[in-house]
Amino acid sequence: MPTLKIDGIEITVEPGTRIIEACDRLGIDIPRFCYHPGLSVAANCRMCLVESNRSPKPVPSCYEMAVDGLEIQTKTQKVIDARRAVLEYILLNHPIDCPICDKAGECDLQDLYFAHNYQPSRHAFAKFHKPKARQIGPQIMADSERCINCTRCIRVCDEIAKAPQLHQVNRGGRTYIDVFPGTEIDHPYSMCVSDVCPVGALTTKDFRFKCRVWFTNGTQSVCGECSRGCSIRIDTYRNEIQRIMPRENPTVNQFWACDAGRLAYHNYETDRLQSAKANGQPVASDAAITQLATALDSVASGARVLVVLSPSMTNEAAWAAIKVGQKLKGMVRYAIGGREAGFKDDILICADKAPNRAGLALVLKTLGVEAVPLSAALAGSPQAIYIFGDDHHLEDVLVKAMDGAQLSVVFSAKDGPLANAASFAFPTMSPYEIDGTWLNEFGILQRVRPALTPTWDARPIEKWLGALTTRLLDEQIADDPAELFVTAMSSVNALDGTPLAASGLDGIGPFGIALK
Amino acid sequence: MAKLVDRPKADLVIRSYIPEVLRGLRVTSRHFWVNFLTRKNVVTIEYPEEKYPYPPRFRGQHRLMKREDDSVRCVACFLCATACPADCITIKAGERSDKNEKYPVSFEIDYIRCIFCGMCEEACPCDAIRLDSGDHKLPGYTREEEVLQKEDLLAKGGLSIAKQGGILQ
Numbered sequence: 001m002p003t004l005k006i007d008g009i010e011i012t013v014e015p016g017t018r019i020i021e022a023c024d025r026l027g028i029d030i031p032r033f034c035y036h037p038g039l040s041v042a043a044n045c046r047m048c049l050v051e052s053n054r055s056p057k058p059v060p061s062c063y064e065m066a067v068d069g070l071e072i073q074t075k076t077q078k079v080i081d082a083r084r085a086v087l088e089y090i091l092l093n094h095p096i097d098c099p100i101c102d103k104a105g106e107c108d109l110q111d112l113y114f115a116h117n118y119q120p121s122r123h124a125f126a127k128f129h130k131p132k133a134r135q136i137g138p139q140i141m142a143d144s145e146r147c148i149n150c151t152r153c154i155r156v157c158d159e160i161a162k163a164p165q166l167h168q169v170n171r172g173g174r175t176y177i178d179v180f181p182g183t184e185i186d187h188p189y190s191m192c193v194s195d196v197c198p199v200g201a202l203t204t205k206d207f208r209f210k211c212r213v214w215f216t217n218g219t220q221s222v223c224g225e226c227s228r229g230c231s232i233r234i235d236t237y238r239n240e241i242q243r244i245m246p247r248e249n250p251t252v253n254q255f256w257a258c259d260a261g262r263l264a265y266h267n268y269e270t271d272r273l274q275s276a277k278a279n280g281q282p283v284a285s286d287a288a289i290t291q292l293a294t295a296l297d298s299v300a301s302g303a304r305v306l307v308v309l310s311p312s313m314t315n316e317a318a319w320a321a322i323k324v325g326q327k328l329k330g331m332v333r334y335a336i337g338g339r340e341a342g343f344k345d346d347i348l349i350c351a352d353k354a355p356n357r358a359g360l361a362l363v364l365k366t367l368g369v370e371a372v373p374l375s376a377a378l379a380g381s382p383q384a385i386y387i388f389g390d391d392h393h394l395e396d397v398l399v400k401a402m403d404g405a406q407l408s409v410v411f412s413a414k415d416g417p418l419a420n421a422a423s424f425a426f427p428t429m430s431p432y433e434i435d436g437t438w439l440n441e442f443g444i445l446q447r448v449r450p451a452l453t454p455t456w457d458a459r460p461i462e463k464w465l466g467a468l469t470t471r472l473l474d475e476q477i478a479d480d481p482a483e484l485f486v487t488a489m490s491s492v493n494a495l496d497g498t499p500l501a502a503s504g505l506d507g508i509g510p511f512g513i514a515l516k
Numbered sequence: 517m518a519k520l521v522d523r524p525k526a527d528l529v530i531r532s533y534i535p536e537v538l539r540g541l542r543v544t545s546r547h548f549w550v551n552f553l554t555r556k557n558v559v560t561i562e563y564p565e566e567k568y569p570y571p572p573r574f575r576g577q578h579r580l581m582k583r584e585d586d587s588v589r590c591v592a593c594f595l596c597a598t599a600c601p602a603d604c605i606t607i608k609a610g611e612r613s614d615k616n617e618k619y620p621v622s623f624e625i626d627y628i629r630c631i632f633c634g635m636c637e638e639a640c641p642c643d644a645i646r647l648d649s650g651d652h653k654l655p656g657y658t659r660e661e662e663v664l665q666k667e668d669l670l671a672k673g674g675l676s677i678a679k680q681g682g683i684l685q
Contacts, residue, residue, distance in 0.1 A: 097617075098593075099591050099593030099595065099641050099642070100591050100592070100593060100616075100617050100618040104593075132615070132617070133611075133617050208611070209592065209609035209610065209611060209618055210609075212593075212594045212598070214598065215594070215598075
């Protein structure tokens with residue numbers, strides 16, 4: 001274990017640790033452009049230069065390994081001068097079009113210029129011009145004049161997406177990043193190149209000119225596009241999603257997220273169910289609940305009842321749904337709907353396109369309830385159908401079964417065939433508006449947080465069920481996610497053996513909790 | 517130490533107010549007849565037909581400046597909306613095909629909220645928004661009339677002699 005001294009502070013690190021990592025651990029600020037903890041080391045930006053007792057010249061701290069007896073100085077005049085000079089060179093041909101740059105506000109070059117250079121340009125000649133505002137892929141815009149050639153994007157494509165689609169063309173000051181002739185950057189992780197870009201050279205088509213970053217509010221949540229459940233940050237402004245960014249989570253998605261997950265929020269921007277419906281006609285929420293309570297009484301006690309659960313529901317909503325299901329009249333059977341399995345790869349994307357299938361299975365097991373496949377359940381021509389969620393495959397079969405049923409109730413965020421065919425449809429929250437937990441395929445329980453508030457009377461599933469049970473049953477079922485979490489998770493233990501209920505909903509950290 | 521003030525008791529002549537009213541009427545009538553007949557030393561003007569010029573630094577209704585080709589100078593950087601303490605500026609940005617890339621598709625100023633502080637003018641890196649139109653926003657009958665659109669703001673705008681920041685000419 002090498003022991004080294006950084007600014008006079010001794011630190012012992014594992015062999016193979018870079019100096020910049022040791023500095024990060026000590027909380028010593030080292031400016032950097034090309035170093036990224038999730039990528040290989042390129043050491044080409046020279047922004048992280050530090051003084052070493054083993055070298056007459058400053059060394060790049062992202063590349064130098066920590067070895068025994070090394071003494072590093074990060075605050076000497078030599079280092080300060082080196083940083084200032086490096087930034088001056090980087091900014092030599094930079095167009096400084098920050099007012100129209102989507103990165104402005106979260107740009108490393110802006111921040112480091114103010115921290116380490118802060119002088120006017122001494123470059124009196126015409127700047128090099130490079131291609132600007134080019135679309136180099138379905139999601140990516142390139143502005144080569146802003147590029148500082150850190151090659152992070154090239155390394156993301158090569159090492160993370162395993163799709164070497166970017167490269168550098170030309171030499172010296174005229175170098176820029178480009179795709180190969182006749183091709184474009186179209187791999188499923190193409191938007192990651194925009195995340196890692198320390199400047200505004202690569203930006204996304206989706207976020208282009210949409211909102212300035214300093215207006216956005218970040219909500220830490222989970223992506224619902226596949227069963228990996230990548231940690232995401234939902235950036236909102238004025239109750240609208242502006243973009244979705246990956247959030248660091250070493251056990252789930254490291255630093256990355258796929259394009260499909262980031263663009264999925266568009267599905268819930270239109271065609272939303274905006275009021276409760278009875279037989280396809282909008283009715284007031286309270287009236288719908290009263291009418292449903294009456295209709296429930298008319299269901300015969302021997303009727304075949306089917307509850308279709310969605311693997312996109314939170315564990316809390318699923319718990320409440322099954323608890324209500326157990327109190328319904330008739331012979332209740334449960335089926336699991338959800339989207340069909342799809343594209344998968346060895347990087348992040350899982351075949352199962354539902355975020356909480358594992359959690360739903362856990363809730364069913366905890367409550368001792370069996371679920372049958374959806375197609376088998378529908379074959380039994382149920383007389384009453386309850387459908388939770390709006391992303392079921394076999395939608396036409398479901399609609400047909402609902403037509404044949406005496407009573408059909410749908411809890412859906414989307415307006416569509418299901419909501420129109422139902423005897424009663426209730427507007428629920430989209431995956432970006434719900435509160436609760438999802439359990440991913442690998443046993444990590446993560447907190448889903450609401451980033452938006454619908455302007456109409458949409459409620460989470462558990463709130464609708466709570467309102468219904470107060471009308472229907474003597475016993476009221478909890479309708480608060482935090483309360484439901486404690487009830488639902490009281491028998492589930494985390495990896496270290498502590499019951500999850502002890503931590504409470506707010507006790508789930510940013511990286512989630514690994515389950516046994 | 518408090519000073520004792522002598523307060524003589526008002527007699528009937530003073531309490532009747534008549535001599536004092538007549539004295540006041542004399543002053544008023546003198547001014548009226550002098551102004552009516554000679555129109556000398558009249559300090560009032562006949563607003564709204566006649567207006568006082570505002571001082572050059574008066575901050576009135578905004579105007580959006582134009583480029584040489586008559587297009588809007590604003591690049592929709594949102595710095596005015598960021599600086600605005602009243603949150604009265606709403607911009608929607610769009611893409612233009614020339615080298616300037618970005619422009620405001622819509623630019624609204626809500627004059628019910630605006631406090632004419634001039635922070636937007638101060639923040640603008642392109643000299644695209646100014647409050648020097650010399651007009652104040654006239655009142656309207658509806659809330660919609662109080663929200664001026666890009667076209668209204670451009671109508672008062674002229675060519676700016678300042679060099680556009682950040683854009684290579």
